[in-house]
Amino acid sequence: MIIDHPLLGPRDSSEFTYMGDAALIDRPDPEAEDAAQAFYEYAYLRDNPAGWHRELWFHEAGDRSWLVVTRNTLTHEISNVELARDVARSRGRSA
Template sequence: MIINHPLLGPRDSAEFIYLGDASLIDRPDPEAENRDQAFYEYAYLRDNPAGEHRELWFHEGGDRSWLVVTRNTVTHEITEVEMARDVARTRGRST
C-alpha cells in the first residue's frame, strides 16, 4: 500500500506503524458520570467495519507525524489521508 502523506507525498506503508480506529482520537471525559463504561468502550470495543475505515497511522520511518487514513478494508484502497492533529482540532481537542 502507498500512503499519500499530506506533507511528504506518496510513501510506502512499511514506513508506518498502525494503531487502529481513528475513534481513538475521541478520548472520553475522565470526569464524566459514565466514565467507567465510556473508557471500557473506548479502550476495548471496535466497529471493525468491512468497507470504509478511518484509522490512525504513525510515520515512524519518516517525519513521525500521526495521520488519519481513510481506507477500504475489503479492497485496501486509500481514499483520503489527513494530518491527525488537524482532525483532532476540528473535533475539539486542544492538542
C-alpha cells in the same frame, strides 16, 4: 500500499506503523459521570468494518506524524489522508 502523506507526498506503507480505529482520538471526558463506562467502550469496543474505515497510521520511519487514513479494508483503496492533529482539533480536542 502507498499512503499519500499530506506533507510528504506518497510514501510506502512499510514506513508506517498501524494502530487501528481513529476513534481513539475521541478519548472520553474523565470527569464525566459515566466515565468508567465510556472508557470501557473507548478501550475495548472498536468497529472492525468490512469496507471504509478511518484508522491511525504513524510515520515512524519518517516525520513522526500520526495520520488518519480513510481506507477500504476490502480493496485497500485509500480515499483520504489527514494529519491526525488536524482531525483531533476538528473533533474539539485542544490541550
